[in-house]
Amino acid sequence: xxxxxxxxxxxxxxxxxxxxxxxVPEVIKVFNTKxxxxxxxxxxxxxxxxxxxxxxxxxxxxxxxxxxANGVSxxxxxxxxxxxxxxx
Amino acid sequence: xxxxxxxxxxxxxxxxxxxxxxxVPEVIKVFNTKxxxxxxxxxxxxxxxxxxxxxxxxxxxxxxxxxxANGVSxxxxxxxxxxxxxxx
Numbered sequence: 001x002x003x004x005x006x007x008x009x010x011x012x013x014x015x016x017x018x019x020x021x022x023x024v025p026e027v028i029k030v031f032n033t034k035x036x037x038x039x040x041x042x043x044x045x046x047x048x049x050x051x052x053x054x055x056x057x058x059x060x061x062x063x064x065x066x067x068x069a070n071g072v073s074x075x076x077x078x079x080x081x082x083x084x085x086x087x088x
Numbered sequence: 089x090x091x092x093x094x095x096x097x098x099x100x101x102x103x104x105x106x107x108x109x110x111x112v113p114e115v116i117k118v119f120n121t122k123x124x125x126x127x128x129x130x131x132x133x134x135x136x137x138x139x140x141x142x143x144x145x146x147x148x149x150x151x152x153x154x155x156x157a158n159g160v161s162x163x164x165x166x167x168x169x170x171x172x173x174x175x176x
Contacts, residue, residue, distance in 0.1 A: 047110050
């Protein structure tokens with residue numbers, strides 16, 4: 001398939017921005033309330049494993065959107081894991 | 089970069105499976121409790137837009153893991169939006 005890679009790159013970066021900022025309200029909520037009862041560690045570790053595998057997949061297929069979105073997501077999920085352990 | 093595409097495909101599919109099943113507990117919880125107060129429509133529509141853009145990005149770069157993971161995620165998010173509107 002012929003693709004304008006500049007367009008695909010832009011589209012992927014916007015997609016990654018939207019699905020990554022979805023974590024931010026959760027991080028802010030946990031920072032403010034120090035309440036992490038609603039978040040399970042199993043769920044966080046499932047998401048973290050998924051994000052890290054996506055990151056590696058992004059490296060293998062040389063996709064900047066997949067690498068950047070899942071790199072940032074993995075960092076935000078690690079932050080949630082640290083807060084979950086700290087505030088439990 | 090030389091890549092064994094079979095390995096990348098498998099890795100991407102596992103990554104997609106992990107980040108997609110992360111939505112399932114939320115869907116089950118909403119089905120059981122009919123309580124959608126904790127979920128905002130703005131957040132759901134942000135995620136849905138992100139998943140649909142990822143889906144289109146996957147088509148542009150011909151990535152089966154990106155297409156399948158975000159196709160299923162988009163369906164689960166649409167289900168949450170329907171439940172959110174139904175139970176509000």
